[in-house]
Amino acid sequence: MEKTMSKPSPAVNCGNCSVRRLCLPVGLSEDDIQRLEQVTRKKKILKAGDSLFRAGDPFSSLYAIRSGSFKSAVIGADGDTQVTHFALPGELLGLDAYSSGAHPGYAEALEDSSVCVLPFTQLENLAQQVPALQKQMYTIFSEELKQDNDVLLLLGKRSAESRLAALLINISSRYAQRGYSASEFKLSMQRIDIANYLGLTAETVSRLMSRFQKQGLIRAQGRAVAILDLIALSELAGTHCSYEND
Amino acid sequence: MEKTMSKPSPAVNCGNCSVRRLCLPVGLSEDDIQRLEQVTRKKKILKAGDSLFRAGDPFSSLYAIRSGSFKSAVIGADGDTQVTHFALPGELLGLDAYSSGAHPGYAEALEDSSVCVLPFTQLENLAQQVPALQKQMYTIFSEELKQDNDVLLLLGKRSAESRLAALLINISSRYAQRGYSASEFKLSMQRIDIANYLGLTAETVSRLMSRFQKQGLIRAQGRAVAILDLIALSELAGTHCSYEND
DNA sequence: CGACCCATTGACCACCCTCAAATAAGGTGG
DNA sequence: CCACCTTATTTGAGGGTGGTCAATGGGTCG
Numbered sequence: 001m002e003k004t005m006s007k008p009s010p011a012v013n014c015g016n017c018s019v020r021r022l023c024l025p026v027g028l029s030e031d032d033i034q035r036l037e038q039v040t041r042k043k044k045i046l047k048a049g050d051s052l053f054r055a056g057d058p059f060s061s062l063y064a065i066r067s068g069s070f071k072s073a074v075i076g077a078d079g080d081t082q083v084t085h086f087a088l089p090g091e092l093l094g095l096d097a098y099s100s101g102a103h104p105g106y107a108e109a110l111e112d113s114s115v116c117v118l119p120f121t122q123l124e125n126l127a128q129q130v131p132a133l134q135k136q137m138y139t140i141f142s143e144e145l146k147q148d149n150d151v152l153l154l155l156g157k158r159s160a161e162s163r164l165a166a167l168l169i170n171i172s173s174r175y176a177q178r179g180y181s182a183s184e185f186k187l188s189m190q191r192i193d194i195a196n197y198l199g200l201t202a203e204t205v206s207r208l209m210s211r212f213q214k215q216g217l218i219r220a221q222g223r224a225v226a227i228l229d230l231i232a233l234s235e236l237a238g239t240h241c242s243y244e245n246d
Numbered sequence: 247m248e249k250t251m252s253k254p255s256p257a258v259n260c261g262n263c264s265v266r267r268l269c270l271p272v273g274l275s276e277d278d279i280q281r282l283e284q285v286t287r288k289k290k291i292l293k294a295g296d297s298l299f300r301a302g303d304p305f306s307s308l309y310a311i312r313s314g315s316f317k318s319a320v321i322g323a324d325g326d327t328q329v330t331h332f333a334l335p336g337e338l339l340g341l342d343a344y345s346s347g348a349h350p351g352y353a354e355a356l357e358d359s360s361v362c363v364l365p366f367t368q369l370e371n372l373a374q375q376v377p378a379l380q381k382q383m384y385t386i387f388s389e390e391l392k393q394d395n396d397v398l399l400l401l402g403k404r405s406a407e408s409r410l411a412a413l414l415i416n417i418s419s420r421y422a423q424r425g426y427s428a429s430e431f432k433l434s435m436q437r438i439d440i441a442n443y444l445g446l447t448a449e450t451v452s453r454l455m456s457r458f459q460k461q462g463l464i465r466a467q468g469r470a471v472a473i474l475d476l477i478a479l480s481e482l483a484g485t486h487c488s489y490e491n492d
Numbered sequence: 493c494g495a496c497c498c499a500t501t502g503a504c505c506a507c508c509c510t511c512a513a514a515t516a517a518g519g520t521g522g
Numbered sequence: 523c524c525a526c527c528t529t530a531t532t533t534g535a536g537g538g539t540g541g542t543c544a545a546t547g548g549g550t551c552g
Contacts, residue, residue: 074395077484082399096395098388104395124384128377134370141387142344148394149320149342149350153328155401156445160508191531199402201509206532222517222531238324406540437499450540452500468499468549 042117046109059097068113074105083197110188163198165237288363292355305343314359320351329443356434409444411483
């Protein structure tokens, strides 16, 4: 850590990254991590509203979020969009672009954010040499598939109430995982994004937020949210709460 | 092909598999395919209704469908299920089990079916040695993610009418890809599975099938379906009725 | 042939969307 | 720092889509 003093900018690398345990290098040796850092050198800073990539952009890299948050969305044939993820630090964006060589959707910063740019060809080559990294690649892909399934479950059968409760709990637990408060946080996305993600309208989301507040489940003022009754909220969500903690 | 005469059962291997172009060995040399066949030796035959794996089963293998069809589903905390895929020959099942080491959902044969059992550890080792196979693994994962996104788009914003139209077109095109008729086929799943997959009820699906038939879009008798007007059906699937076209 | 499951069709109504308006929040220039 | 504009959020009223409940018809298999 003291090494940072000798440089004008803080030494951001995988070894001291605040989200390293959530990101790629899990179970890698010090040596492997050093090799990985050759791949993750490039960073990118984005302001709120900036696009990380757009639909149709050629695929060249994966992006690991270091700070901030993003929404990613796919665009249908008739132009309407579906928000598919809200991504937090330590999560990877761009995985779905590999097969076709182009990004099927876009990713947009919800606040000022920074990402590691991971050139996929280099990452692929390194993974070919480092089995532990290879496994981690599979894990990330598989984890992503599992998360998508959870969203499908949400969109398929649940009521609006259940969906919003599930989202609040999900975001709460993900903040907690990152060392922030699980009970109090500021949503970085607007109502309409939440609505789109949940397959609802902004009005319905707004009404539900008000209702949850009247019921004493949450305290909400604009984007600032406090969870007051996690148990009750979990029941509304269908006990669909902390599947990430097992 | 003549070799099969010397054996009681037909020689099923990757080299002559009818779905090889859809399956793993794309862009592999003859030599690589031979090595792959050491991994894909084991087959499994299932009758309609049999489970390929159940939720919670330990993850050990991927399954490549050789013939027949499957539905796969995830199970929510409160027990209700969401059908996530209808899988046809050449497609892979079990990808979402890697990260946790257990299958998060189950897969069930919709008709008499057969699969290749691919022990993942062996597949992983081989992929480590054969870069083309490694790339194919990424492609399959990524393709799966993209397909999930498409389903999200379907469940998030589309009307019941649009969802069913989209499913019929999707199935039609996948049958066509496999050399079957694109305009006439027999659905292997029951209405309630379709409904569950689309986030609807069996009654709604049934009503829509009847309506499509009255409108001359399809001819349907039970599970036998004929597409009569693909253009009109595509319009239903793509745009939201005749609302506003931006 | 009866038992069972699946598919179809109808009546009713709840939930959520649409449309509309008011209020709050955020950003920009004077 | 305030006035002004724009955008986001909240709240209300009303209507439509699709779910629920229920009954009938058809298919399959013992």
